[in-house]
Amino acid sequence: MSTSNPSFRGFEAVIGIEVHVQLKTDSKIFSADATTFDSADNENTSPVSVGMPGTLPVLNKKAIEYAIKTGLALGCNVRKKSVFSRKNYFYPDLPKGYQISQYDEPICEKGSIQFEVEGKSKTVGITRAHLEEDAGKSTHFGQYTLINYNRAGIPLLEIVSEPEIHSPAEAAEYCRSIRSIVRYLEVCDGNLEEGSLRCDCNVSVRKVGETKFGTKVELKNINSFRFVEKAVEYEIHRQIDAIENKEKIVQETRLYDPDKNRTFTMRTKEDAQDYRYFPDPDLLPIIVTDAQLSQIKKELPELPLIRAARFVKDMQLSTHDAHLLTEERDLADYFEATGKACNNSKAAANWIITELLRELNDAKLSVSQSKVNAKNLADLIAEVDKGTISGKIAKTVFKEMWDSGSTPADIIKTKGLVQVSDPGEIEKIVADVLAANPDQVAEFKAGKDKVLGFFVGAIMKASKGKANPGLVNEILMKKLKE
C-alpha cells in the first residue's frame, strides 16, 4: 500500500503535523485586548484574558471569518454549526484552568493540501482546523516562574494533518505550503520566530510493509522550516536506532535543539492526559450561513498552486520557476506586474529569479521593500528587447538601479551605455581588432574556429561592451571570410 514511500534503513516514517496559526486579528478572540507582539509585560490583558471570576467571553467576528477563509482554501467542509469546548488542565500559563477550544464539532474538517516536493506532486489530507485561544508565556527561573498573559487569548487556528507525510522534506514542504496559504489569505503573518506559526510534528516509524502505526513522539519548539526537516530527520533515525537496539519507543513530547541538532525529552505522556472536554456553557454554538460562506468564497484570492499552474500554462514558465515565484503573494504580484508592463513574462521571471531575489536575499529585504520596483524592471527588460542595450550591459544597469534607485533610462543616458548598432561603427572596430591580431587571423584561416571567441572578446572590450553582439558576430564572420 505504501511501497512508494521513502524508506529509511528498511523503515517507513509516518508523520502528522499540527500547525498553530495565530490569526492576525487586532483584538483577542474573546476580549478587546490588543494582540501586538512587542507590548510591555501584561499590558495586553483584561479580566477576561487573565481568567478573573465572573467574566464572560465574547467572540471576535474576524476570527470566525479568518477560520472559514482558511478552511475553504484548504478544501475543508465548514460546519454550519460548530461548538466551543473546554479543555481542562492546570498550568499557570492557562489562567482559567481550561482552554477554550473545539473538540468534536470543529469549524473546519476533511480538507487537503497539495504541494510539490522534489519535483513531485504530493497531497496531504487535513483532518480538521479548529479555533482556540492561545495560552500565556511562562519564563522559568528555577525557584520560580514568571507569567505574561499578553498572548493569552490570541486566536489560534490549529490545523491538523492526516498522518500522510513520509519524509523530512515532505514535512518541511507541508509547513511551508500552510504558511504560504495563510499569508496569501492575509489571516496570519507567518512569522515563525515570533511564534505566529508553530509546527508540531508527530513522528513514528514502522518496518516497511507493516500496517500498524508505531508509537508516536511529538516534536515541539521548531522555529524554522529548515529545522522541521532536520528535527524530523534526526527523530526518524533516533527511533530506528532505538528499535534496532531493542529499546522501547516511549510516547512523549520532545524538544528540538537546533544548536546540537538533536531532540530531547520534555515530558512523557505515560499517564495519558484526561482533558475532560465538555461544551463551554459560556459560549453559544457558531452558526455559519450559506450566504456568509458564499461571500467569503467569492473573496478568496487565487491560491499559490493554482497561480503557479497558470504561470506554467499561460507564460510557459518551468514548474520550478512558477513555484518559486508564487510562494509569496507579493512576489507573484511583482512578477505579474513586471511581465505585463514589458510584455515579456519569461524575461521578467529570469530577471526576478536570478537578479532580484539574489539582491533581496543579500539585503534581507522582502519584495515589497525592493529598491527596484516592477515598473523600472519592466523598463529595463524593454530596453534590452528594443536593442537599446545588450543583456550584459543590462546587468550593470540593474546593479546601478538597485544601488541608486534611478530609472534604467536615466542610467543608460548618463553613463552612455546605449548599445552600438551602427554597422559602420562596428565594422571599423572589427577591422581595427583584426589588423592588430594578424597571428590569430592566420590561425582562423588555418581552420582554428576557437579563436572566434578571442576576437569577440577583444571587439566587445574595444567597444566598452556596448557593441550589439549579434551585429558583432555577423560582421566578424564576414570580415574573416574576405
Add this chain to the structure above:
Amino acid sequence: MSDSKFNKDVIQKIANLARLQLTPEQANEFSEQLSKIILHFDEISSINTEGVEPLITPSEIEYTLREDSVKQNFHAEEMVANAPDKQGNLFKVPPVV
C-alpha cells in the same frame, strides 16, 4: 456496576485532576455520593434517544459577535495588583519545571 465505577482509585484520579487532596474518609464518602449520581445518569441513559440531537444549549438564541476592535480598559499594574506574588508587572508563581 456503578459501584465499581467509583471505587477509591477512580475518586483519587478525579481528585488529582481537580488538584484536590482527600482524606480516606472523604474518598469513601464521595465515592458513595458520586456513585448515586452516576446511577441516576444510568437511569437517564436507558431512555431511547435515537434520532435526538445532543443538546448544546437549551435556548435558541443567536450567538453574538464582537467587531474586531481594540479597547484597553486596564493597565498592567492594575491587572497584577491583586496577584499574591509578582515581579515587575509579571505574575510570579511557584516553579513549574
